[in-house]
Structures are given as C-alpha cells and as structure tokens.
Amino acid sequence: MIRYLIWRLLFEVHNIKRLFGHGSGKVQYLAFGANLSDAVMQLRRITPFATRHFTLRDYGLRFDHPAPWDGCGYASAEPAPGESVHGFLYTLSVRDAARMDFYEVVPVVNRYRRTVVEQDGETLYFYQTNRSTPDLKPTIEYLGFITEGLRSHPDASPEYRDAMASIETGEPGRLVSSYLWQQPENRNPWLRYMLDAYQLLALRIFLQLIYKYSLTARFIRL
16 A cells, blocks of 8 residues: 555656646657547646657557456557557657656556657657456447547548447456455465455555545646
C-alpha cells in the first residue's frame, strides 16, 4: 500500500508542475487504446498541441495487458511483422507526457513501459505491457473508447475501425488479487490466503480512491 501512496504523491507533484504551464519540451505519443477518446483525454486534463492519424507498422494491437477483472485486458502494441496499429499521434508537452505515465501506471508500479520507435521521420513512444497475458478480452466500455476515437477522426481507417468493433468483449467480474503485484508460487497456503485478502483490499482502495481522485488535477486548464 505504501508503494501506491508514493505513486499518488508523485502524481500530485507532476500535476502541480503542470499548473505552472506546459514547460518547454514536447514529445510525440502514439495512442491506440482508450486515449483515442476525447472524453478520456479531457477527463485526464490533457490537451495535445496537435493530433494526427498515424499507422505503426510491424506491430499488432493486442489486448494482452491484464485489467483488474478476471479475463479482461487493455491494449498493448506487440512486434508483429506485416501487421499495423492505427492510432493518433499526439504532440504533448513533456509535463503532460509525464502525467500520462502516471495514468498508465508506469512510475513506481511499472504496469506499462514506454517503448520508443523511429518511423516515417518521427521519434515517438507508446505504452507496452510489462505483463503480456494471453486469452484476455477488452471490456465493452474500453473497446467503445477505441471505436469512438477512431470514428471521430476523418483519417482513421474505416476497415480498422470495423475490425476493432467486431472484437469479442468480456464482462468485468471478479477482481484479480494479483493485478498490482504477484506472490511467489512457493508461499505457504495460509500466508497466500491472507496476502490475497490484503491484495484485494489494497486493489479496491487503489481503484476507488488512490487512482481515481486527485487533489490538484481539477485545477489544470485544458
């Protein structure tokens, strides 16, 4: 739990920095998941300087990043020769990019990592899972953010959008106790039971309070 409180504290520090402006640096971030949605970006108080459609070649979109619910997953781009991932290339300030890292649970908890590529004269980054897990499905809500975002941009591929809309979805159900961290397999069964209970409690607190609520983000101007 201390680790998640540290995550929240550092997040608030970056929000406070953003209150004093964007700063001088800019980066190119490729979104292909829920961040395609204007509603999600507005909720996160992040406004790109520029947005354009971009096709990332030789990568494939996979829903292999475990969500908090059993059997559900979020998007990641994995190396796949011959495939393509369609998304939006956002020009972000370095300060907003740092804040996005926290929304994607990169610092401290290390759920995702930044992957940097050079393509078509651009140096860009996207988020790639650190816990690739097979046989996961996106939730209806999560897939809706993706298709909504693709529909909102005139340059997005209609074929790709239709392919996304046809993906089978999963229903959020049982919370997964190992979402934030995994126990060693050789733990004593009684100790494993107690830690599972603690992990579920910590996960509920993280999702409903620590992750969801910020003391400072509401003051950031869009």
